Amino acid sequence: MVAGTEKTTDAPWVAEMRRIRDDRDRAAFAALFGHFAPRVKAFLVKSGAEPSVAEDCAQDVMVTVWRKAHLFDPSRASVATWVFTIARNRRIDLLRRDRRPEPEDLTWGPSHEPDQSEVVEMNQETERLGAAIASLPEKQRVLIEKAFYGDLSHREIADITGLPLGTIKSRIRLALDRLRHAMR
Incomplete structure (x- = not known):
């Protein structure tokens, strides 16, 4: 890569990120989504995710991009680096979740409704926590x-x-x- 070309090629995406951040611009997000979502999915598939899991994860990554656009700083990373960092972190989260052991005794069917004393106790604890905060x-x-x-x-x-x-x-x-x- 020629020095300085990343900034040049990243400039349109930085402009789109600013429009998302400042104006919550859906058209800018659609353009960013159209470009990055397939690439994120491919990245996740290459890293070992099932295609359906990669698809869901890519969509989740793009939702995170929308929600956290205010945190993007073009002086610290390119848009692609920022998006793929989110994707990498999400993939790590998925791997951790998949490695958690399943409980031996899963109870099936409806869970019991808490009785009135449990509801009162939970409400009191919530109030205590609110007061403590x-x-x-x-x-x-x-x-x-x-x-x-x-x-x-x-x-x-x-x-x-x-x-x-x-x-x-x-x-x-x-x-x-x-x-x-x-x-x-």
Whole structure:
């Protein structure tokens, strides 16, 4: 590859990503999907996934691209690198899931409905957890909410907040310790 050509060939995809990020532009996403989804599927099949699993995973990857477009940074990676990194991570998740052992005794049929005391207990625990989260120092509470309610990784939180990754990890660890003690 000639030096600088990646930036040139990536420029249209960067523009599409910006339109997705800034305007939630469906046409831009359709173009990105049309180009990358078949390539992601082929990548997954070559890495050992069944074609039907690769198809589902490729669609999931593209949904992630749509949902997390705000995290794309063209100064850090090309669009293709970013998309295929998501695909690689999703493939690793699938492999981990497939390696989990199945429980020996699966119960079939409808599960029992919780009785009223179980419902009350779950509601009380939910309220206690909400109060414990609300009582966290703001710097910790905000990060816990981003990590668990926003479903963001520590790296994504660091990118969004501009805080060092170590600070993010420390604050979340301290917050989880406080929550553990509060829920005892």
